[in-house]
Amino acid sequence: MxxxxxxLYALIDCAPTKGFNRISxxxxxxxxxxxxxxxxxxxxxxxxxxxxxxxxxxxxQNVVLGEKLENNAEFCKTLEENKKYxxxxxxxxxxxxxxxxxxxxxxxxxxxxxxxxxxxxxxxxLENIELIELIASEVKQLNVVSRNYSKxxxxxxxxxxxxxxxxxxxxxxxxxxxxxxxxxxxLDFKEExxxxxxxNKNSIIISLNEKISKIKNGFSGIIVNDIxxxxxxxxxxxxxxxxxxxxxxxxxxxxLKDNGRxxxxxxxxxxxxxxxxxxxxxxxxxxxxxxxx
Numbered sequence: 001m002x003x004x005x006x007x008l009y010a011l012i013d014c015a016p017t018k019g020f021n022r023i024s025x026x027x028x029x030x031x032x033x034x035x036x037x038x039x040x041x042x043x044x045x046x047x048x049x050x051x052x053x054x055x056x057x058x059x060x061q062n063v064v065l066g067e068k069l070e071n072n073a074e075f076c077k078t079l080e081e082n083k084k085y086x087x088x089x090x091x092x093x094x095x096x097x098x099x100x101x102x103x104x105x106x107x108x109x110x111x112x113x114x115x116x117x118x119x120x121x122x123x124x125x126l127e128n129i130e131l132i133e134l135i136a137s138e139v140k141q142l143n144v145v146s147r148n149y150s151k152x153x154x155x156x157x158x159x160x161x162x163x164x165x166x167x168x169x170x171x172x173x174x175x176x177x178x179x180x181x182x183x184x185x186x187l188d189f190k191e192e193x194x195x196x197x198x199x200n201k202n203s204i205i206i207s208l209n210e211k212i213s214k215i216k217n218g219f220s221g222i223i224v225n226d227i228x229x230x231x232x233x234x235x236x237x238x239x240x241x242x243x244x245x246x247x248x249x250x251x252x253x254x255x256l257k258d259n260g261r262x263x264x265x266x267x268x269x270x271x272x273x274x275x276x277x278x279x280x281x282x283x284x285x286x287x288x289x290x291x292x293x
Contacts, residue, residue, distance in 0.1 A: 013035060110289050113138070119131070143167075
């Protein structure tokens with residue numbers, strides 16, 4: 001994500017009716033709301049170029065897309081080629097990870113200090129090191145699976161020597177087995193990468209940035225593919241709540257704790273968890289919690 005604390009972002013969506021025949025853009029309270037007419041697939045690039053021209057008048061780099069546009073690969077590619085950053089919620093998902101783990105502990109009646117957690121992340125970054133430290137400080141054991149696992153060795157050793165936090169590192173290029181895991185947090189693995197990992201069949205997998213439909217070896221746990229975030233006001237476009245939340249409050253210059261503090265100050269709340277069959281009930285979490293050890 002680009003820009004400073006007062007940056008504009010664009011909300012872009014298709015018009016709900018066919019009668020709409022022009023691209024409109026209007027700035028309201030820090031948002032540039034863009035509505036485009038419905039278009040045929042062959043016109044995707046042409047429409048995307050027109051949208052880019054419109055939002056460039058407002059000096060906008062960050063965009064949140066409506067559901068249909070977010071799933072249009074050609075539209076997204078054209079925006080990215082023209083240096084527009086599509087906000088998906090990937091960054092704010094790190095911020096809310098702690099809240100999710102807290103709620104899972106509450107729903108499952110399983111103490112956080114007994115939790116065994118796996119973190120799946122190939123990217124190596126200072127923010128991910130911060131995430132490792134924050135999670136490791138509160139759970140029994142944190143396991144990090146990454147193609148860059150060796151780069152995290154220094155941080156893992158420091159956390160153990162300084163605080164006694166247990167962080168185990170695993171190579172994502174090899175087959176890994178986690179039979180006593182409670183929670184899996186997937187930050188940037190694609191679904192096919194899950195083929196290399198055997199999880200506890202009764203674990204809870206949180207994968208907000210990549211929809212996971214199935215896990216091999218008789219998995220009967222819970223897969224969280226999205227969260228329902230409620231903010232100050234309802235969006236006028238049909239976009240993911242987590243993406244809109246990121247556009248409104250996340251700033252890369254703040255650390256995860258500070259972004260989390262802003263999340264609370266702005267009174268955002270997680271209003272539920274969404275799995276393969278829709279909203280996941282508290283009873284489903286409670287049932288899984290009975291199998292946690």
